[in-house]
Structures are given as C-alpha cells and as structure tokens.
Amino acid sequence: EVQLVESGGTLVQPGGSLRLACAASGFTVSSKNMNWVRQAPGKGLEWVSVIYTGGSTYYADSVKGRFTISRDTSKNTLYLQMNSLRGEDTAVYYCARDSGDWPSFDYWGQGTLLTVSS
Amino acid sequence: DIQMTQSPSSLSASVGDSLTITCRASQSISNYLNWYQQKPGKAPKLLIFGASNLQGGVPSRFSGRGYGTDFTLTITNLQPEDFAAYYCQQNHLIPFTFGQGTKLEIK
Numbered sequence: 512e513v514q515l516v517e518s519g520g521t522l523v524q525p526g527g528s529l530r531l532a533c534a535a536s537g538f539t540v541s542s543k544n545m546n547w548v549r550q551a552p553g554k555g556l557e558w559v560s561v562i563y564t565g566g567s568t569y570y571a572d573s574v575k576g577r578f579t580i581s582r583d584t585s586k587n588t589l590y591l592q593m594n595s596l597r598g599e600d601t602a603v604y605y606c607a608r609d610s611g612d613w614p615s616f617d618y619w620g621q622g623t624l625l626t627v628s629s
Numbered sequence: 630d631i632q633m634t635q636s637p638s639s640l641s642a643s644v645g646d647s648l649t650i651t652c653r654a655s656q657s658i659s660n661y662l663n664w665y666q667q668k669p670g671k672a673p674k675l676l677i678f679g680a681s682n683l684q685g686g687v688p689s690r691f692s693g694r695g696y697g698t699d700f701t702l703t704i705t706n707l708q709p710e711d712f713a714a715y716y717c718q719q720n721h722l723i724p725f726t727f728g729q730g731t732k733l734e735i736k
Contacts, residue, residue, distance in 0.1 A: 546725070548673075556665075556673065556716055558725040569723045572630075605672055614720030615663040615678035622672055 513537035513618045515606050520623030527596050527627070533589040533606030533620055541584045544609035546616060547591050549602035559604070560591065573599075596627045631655050631719050635728035641736040647705040650731045652717035654698045661721035664693055664702045667730075668713045676715075677702065709735075 519531040531547075547559040560570045560580040568580050579592040589606050603624050607616035632655035642648050652662065660680040665673040675684045677693040680700055690705045704711055712735050717728040 555730040556667075556718070556727040558718075558727065561723070561725070571724045607673075610675075610678070613678045613682070614661060614725075615675055615684075616665070616673070616718075617675050617678075617684065619672035619674070 513608070515608065515618055515620035517604065517606055517620040517623040520604065520625045522626045522628065523596050524629050525597060525627055528592070528594045529596065529625065531591040531593070531604055531623055531625070533591075535587050535589065535608075538608070539584065540582045540587055540589050543611050545580075545582065545589045546607045546609065547578075547580060547589075548605045548607050548616070548619075549600075550605070550622075551599070551602045554602075557602075561609075562589070593625070596625075598627050601625060601627045630724055631658060631722055631726050633717055633719055633726050633728040635715075635717055635731050637731060638729065639732040639734065641734045642707055643736045644707055644709060646707045647703065648707070648733070649704075650702045650715055650717075652695075652700045652702070652728050654700075654719055657697045658719045658721035660696050661719055662693075662695060662700045663718045663720060664691075665716045665718065666711075666713050667716065673716065704733075 514536045516534045546561045562580045577595045581590045603622040605622045606620045608618040610617035634653045662680045664677040667673040681693045715731045
C-alpha cells in the first residue's frame with residue numbers, strides 16, 4: 512500500500528530555516544516524480560516544487576532560491592529544505608506523488624503545518 | 630505561467646442535483662488537466678486525470694470533459710460525501726498551477 516507521511520512542520524521565526532520530510536512506503540521515491548504542494552490557511556493549493564526521477568528539480572517562483580527539494584533513496588524519503596522563511600510561507604505542506612502513467616498527483620500525504628511568525 | 634480560472638468560486642446544491650464546474654486555462658494545455666476533491670482538514674484526492682479519465686475508485690457520477698483551454702467537471706446525482714472543494718490543475722507546463730477552487734456546499 513502506498514503511503515506518504517510528512518513531518519517537520521513547526522513554528523519558525525521569519526528568516527529561519529526548516530527541513531520537511533516525507534517518508535514513503537509501498538514504492539520507491541526515486542521511481543516516481545515527487546512534488547511538494549502547499550496550502551495557506553483558508554486558501555487554495557499552490558504547487559511548490561518537483562524532483563524528477565532523473566534528478567532534475569524545479570520550483571515555483573515564490574520559493575526559488577530559498578527552497579531545495581531532495582530525496583534520500585536509502586531512507587525512501589523526500590525532503591524540502593526551506594531557508595529565509597517568510598510569513599507568506601505559512602501553510603500546510605503536502606508531498607504528492609506523480610502517478611507516472613499520466614502527469615497527475617495520485618497519492619498525497621496528510622500534510623504538515625509550517626507557521627512562520629515572530 | 631499558465632493561469633487557471635475556475636467558476637464558480639462557490640455554489641450551493643442539494644443531494645440528488647447535478648452540477649458543472651468550469652476551468653479555463655490562459656493558454657492551451659492540450660488535455661493535461663486534472664481535477665481534485667478536498668474535504669476540510671484532509672489532503673486533496675485525485676478524481677480525474679487527462680481531462681476525462683476517472684481515477685480508480687472514483688464513482689461514475691463524476692465526469693470530465695474538455696481540451697485546449699476549456700474544461701468541465703460534472704457531478705450528477707450529488708451525494709452527501711460530495712460536498713467539498715474542487716480544484717483543477719494543469720500539468721502541461723511548470724509551474725503546475727491550480728485553479729482557485731470551487732467550494733460546493735449543501736443548500
């Protein structure tokens with residue numbers, strides 16, 4: 512059974528850093544394109560980043576240069592390193608798996624809440 | 630970036646009703662259009678991929694159509710569990726943008 516479990520969300524001060532993790536089971540993270548999607552409180556969904564099976568990475572303009580997506584195949588875990596955090600980064604962060612058959616996010620984690628505030 | 634515009638932003642309906650949500654892309658995305666359902670406090674769930682293909686396990690009362698820039702999600706015979714938020718998303722070009730969402734409420 513495919514499962515994605517995020518962790519790491521917490522309260523961070525503006526300018527701070529944090530790393531989110533997404534532990535996968537039922538498949539290997541390196542075999543699928545993996546994404547981070549966020550949702551600010553009461554708002555819609557915003558795509559954040561993708562890491563392709565080949566290792567290429569892409570980011571939304573809002574996080575480019577501040578966030579880094581990566582994966583650890585030995586731990587079967589996806590990461591999102593977030594630096595220079597801002598209040599507008601406050602959101603629930605979801606990891607989402609691309610199905611591979613057609614570009615779409617077929618499995619999602621339960622989400623982890625990041626709050627950026629002083 | 631490709632902008633995705635959904636309408637309406639919210640609507641009220643009753644159990645048994647049928648309704649259609651529309652999603653328009655700012656440029657052609659072929660059929661790289663997906664629909665997700667999200668219930669409060671939960672992660673989104675994939676309903677339809679490739680504009681018209683039902684994800685496994687999704688009831689057949691959900692259907693999608695469209696190509697290019699204009700897309701629709703239709704729900705027939707609304708059930709209590711269908712009252713949720715719905716999002717379209719394009720996976721044609723990075724960034725993979727979502728529509729702003731449509732909140733479906735019980736009348």
